[in-house]
Amino acid sequence: MPGFVRTTDRLKRRASLLLFFCSYVLLTAQGFAWGPAGHRWFTNRATDNLEGPFQELFSKHRSTVVQQTMGPDYRKDQDPEEPSRHFIDLELYGEFPFSDLDLNYDRLVDRLGKERVEKNGTLLWAAQRTFEKLVEAFHRQNLEQILLYSADLSHYVGDLHQPFHTTKNFDGQLTGQLGIHSRFESELVNLYLERVPFLKAAPTDLGPVMGQLHEVAVESYQWVDDILRVDRRVVSELEIDRKQYLGKANKGKKYPDQYFKRLFDEVGGVLENRLNQAAYRVGCLWWMAWEKAGKPDF
Numbered sequence: 494m495p496g497f498v499r500t501t502d503r504l505k506r507r508a509s510l511l512l513f514f515c516s517y518v519l520l521t522a523q524g525f526a527w528g529p530a531g532h533r534w535f536t537n538r539a540t541d542n543l544e545g546p547f548q549e550l551f552s553k554h555r556s557t558v559v560q561q562t563m564g565p566d567y568r569k570d571q572d573p574e575e576p577s578r579h580f581i582d583l584e585l586y587g588e589f590p591f592s593d594l595d596l597n598y599d600r601l602v603d604r605l606g607k608e609r610v611e612k613n614g615t616l617l618w619a620a621q622r623t624f625e626k627l628v629e630a631f632h633r634q635n636l637e638q639i640l641l642y643s644a645d646l647s648h649y650v651g652d653l654h655q656p657f658h659t660t661k662n663f664d665g666q667l668t669g670q671l672g673i674h675s676r677f678e679s680e681l682v683n684l685y686l687e688r689v690p691f692l693k694a695a696p697t698d699l700g701p702v703m704g705q706l707h708e709v710a711v712e713s714y715q716w717v718d719d720i721l722r723v724d725r726r727v728v729s730e731l732e733i734d735r736k737q738y739l740g741k742a743n744k745g746k747k748y749p750d751q752y753f754k755r756l757f758d759e760v761g762g763v764l765e766n767r768l769n770q771a772a773y774r775v776g777c778l779w780w781m782a783w784e785k786a787g788k789p790d791f
C-alpha cells in the first residue's frame with residue numbers, strides 16, 4: 494500500500510491548529526472508537542487480504558473474529574486501565590513529529606510516571622502487547638486465544654487508524670467542533686460505508702512492530718486537521734447552528750444529511766484510506782504473528 498505524502502501545507506495547518514489548543518478540557522476518550530460497522534468492515538477485509546492456507550484458518554473462523562472485534566470496547570467497564578488503551582494523544586509528546594514519545598513503555602513511565610503515560614493514552618503498547626500475545630497463542634496452537642487476540646489486535650490497530658484517536662482534540666472540543674469524532678467514524682461510516690471501495694492488498698512483513706505502529710499513529714494524526722477544516726467549512730456554508738446539536742436535550746440529534754453528503758464528498762478519500770490501511774495492517778500483523786511463531790499448521 495502506498496505511503497503518505499506529508500505536505501508543507503498540512504504541516505502549516507497543523508501548526509496553526511495547535512495554537513488553538515490553549516485549554517484542555519479533561520475528558521476521557523471512553524466510549525469513542527470506530528463504530529461497530531467500521532471495525533467489522535476492516536476485520537472482514539483483513540481476512541480477505543490473506544492468502545493460502547493461512548487465509549483458510551481465518552475464513553473458517555471469520556464470524557468469531559468479527560464478532561469479537563468490539564470486545565476491547567466492552568471491557569472498558571470492567572478494567573480501569575482499558576479506556577486508555579484506545580487512544581494516544583500525540584501532542585502531549587511535543588511538537589510534530591512528537592520526538593518526546595519514547596516508544597519503550599518502561600522508559601517512558603520512568604521518565605513521566607505511569608499516571609501521566611496512562612492519561613496520554615496507551616494504544617501503541619496495547620497493540621504491541623496484543624501482537625505478542627497472538628504470537629504466543631500461535632506458538633501454543635491455542636485456537637480460542639488465537640481468535641481472541643486476532644480480534645483484539647484488529648480492534649486496537651483499527652483504532653490507531655482513526656485520526657481522532659491520536660489527538661487530544663479527539664472530539665473537536667478544543668476547536669468548537671464537538672461531536673466530530675462520531676460524525677466521522679460512526680455516522681459518516683454508517684451512511685456511506687457501502688461506497689468505500691475495498692483495495693485488496695496481500696500481507697507483507699512490515700518490519701519491527703512498534704516502529705510500524707508508531708508510523709501509523711503519526712500518519713493518522715496528519716489527517717486530523719484536514720477533517721476539522723472540512724467540517725468547519727461545511728458547517729459554515731450550510732449555516733448549521735452547532736448549538737442545536739449540543740446539550741442533554743439534543744442527545745442523539747444528528748447533523749443534516751446534506752452535511753454528511755458534503756463531508757463524504759470531501760473526506761470520503763480519507764475514510765477509504767484509513768479503512769483500507771487498517772485492513773492491510775491488520776492482515777499483515779496477523780500473518781507476521783503466525784510467521785514469528787514458526788508458521789504452525791492447523
Ligand SMILES: [Zn+2]
Pocket residue numbers: 525526527565566579648652
Ligand atoms: Zn476502541
